[in-house]
Amino acid sequence: MKHLTEIEKAYIAGFLDGDGSINVQIVRRKDYILKFQIRFTITFFQKTTRYWFLVFLQKKLKTGTLKKRNDGVSELCLVGWQTVKLFLLAFKPYIRLKRRQAVLLLKIIDKLPQSKDPQSFLNLCELVDQIAFLNDSKKRIIDSAVVRSELGLDNYFKSP
Amino acid sequence: MKHLTEIEKAYIAGFLDGDGSINVQIVRRKDYILKFQIRFTITFFQKTTRYWFLVFLQKKLKTGTLKKRNDGVSELCLVGWQTVKLFLLAFKPYIRLKRRQAVLLLKIIDKLPQSKDPQSFLNLCELVDQIAFLNDSKKRIIDSAVVRSELGLDNYFKSP
Numbered sequence: 627m628k629h630l631t632e633i634e635k636a637y638i639a640g641f642l643d644g645d646g647s648i649n650v651q652i653v654r655r656k657d658y659i660l661k662f663q664i665r666f667t668i669t670f671f672q673k674t675t676r677y678w679f680l681v682f683l684q685k686k687l688k689t690g691t692l693k694k695r696n697d698g699v700s701e702l703c704l705v706g707w708q709t710v711k712l713f714l715l716a717f718k719p720y721i722r723l724k725r726r727q728a729v730l731l732l733k734i735i736d737k738l739p740q741s742k743d744p745q746s747f748l749n750l751c752e753l754v755d756q757i758a759f760l761n762d763s764k765k766r767i768i769d770s771a772v773v774r775s776e777l778g779l780d781n782y783f784k785s786p
Numbered sequence: 787m788k789h790l791t792e793i794e795k796a797y798i799a800g801f802l803d804g805d806g807s808i809n810v811q812i813v814r815r816k817d818y819i820l821k822f823q824i825r826f827t828i829t830f831f832q833k834t835t836r837y838w839f840l841v842f843l844q845k846k847l848k849t850g851t852l853k854k855r856n857d858g859v860s861e862l863c864l865v866g867w868q869t870v871k872l873f874l875l876a877f878k879p880y881i882r883l884k885r886r887q888a889v890l891l892l893k894i895i896d897k898l899p900q901s902k903d904p905q906s907f908l909n910l911c912e913l914v915d916q917i918a919f920l921n922d923s924k925k926r927i928i929d930s931a932v933v934r935s936e937l938g939l940d941n942y943f944k945s946p
Contacts (some may be wrong), residue, residue, distance in 0.1 A: 632793055633796040634796070636794070636796035637797065640799065641800035641801065641803050641804040643801050643805075644801040644802070644806065676883065722839070722842070723836065762833065762835075
């Protein structure tokens with residue numbers, strides 16, 4: 627993101643704070659040993675009538691995927707820990723309203739390499755749970771309790 | 787607005803583009819000779835749980851009135867042509883998504899002094915009508931047709 631000026635970064639951070647989302651979710655993945663994946667996303671929203679603005683943002687950021695939803699809203703979406711980490715490192719100094727989300731995602735991303743076993747992965751999922759409180763999340767999501775149960779870690783407290 | 791850095795202005799403009807409003811409305815005023823007033827507003831919105839952010843914006847801008855609405859959303863509102871003009875002149879270079887609104891309001895504000903007679907006031911109200919198209923306005927508003935009718939200018943085309 628070194629191609630962007632400070633002013634461009636400040637503008638984009640302001641727009642993200644106003645009408646964007648910094649999110650991390652637990653998603654089910656049948657092909658994964660640990661059954662779940664932690665997915666990181668930065669999303670910019672806009673009415674499809676002003677799609678040009680998301681194209682402009684995509685050109686500025688030189689990354690992200692555009693999507694026209696069928697409800698008249700379009701999205702520019704940055705997915706994956708590498709892309710999201712680069713974005714957050716560049717924009718964190720300018721983000722204000724969603725700074726706690728930015729800090730949380732960076733913390734989770736940093737712990738990813740040490741979460742190859744079920745118990746450490748579950749610990750990471752417990753960190754993911756915190757995003758729901760920060761993001762006024764209303765949709766049903768997979769939380770750490772689901773992961774604990776499906777990875778057979780819920781009898782942890784039942785041991786003699 | 788000279789106390790703000792370029793980075794602060796860019797951030798605030800980004801936030802306004804994302805979750806704010808640049809608006810001009812025709813409002814009824816019984817105490818006005820021309821029966822109506824043209825009202826200019828810049829509004830920043832945020833969930834009342836994050837009221838601190840609007841207080842932060844108010845401190846930065848050194849202007850605006852805070853309001854807690856009863857639907858869980860709060861507003862920081864800049865009202866009046868003087869305040870709005872100062873704001874728009876300072877922020878127009880950074881505003882992108884709502885730049886046409888900014889340009890329109892400045893145009894209307896500049897024509898205010900020459901709109902003391904009914905016909906020029908009506909011409910100005912016709913400019914105000916354009917904001918509805920830019921702002922995805924859904925609420926019923928007083929448009930220039932209402933002003934034309936109530937100021938007795940609607941028989942203009944009926945003259946022999």
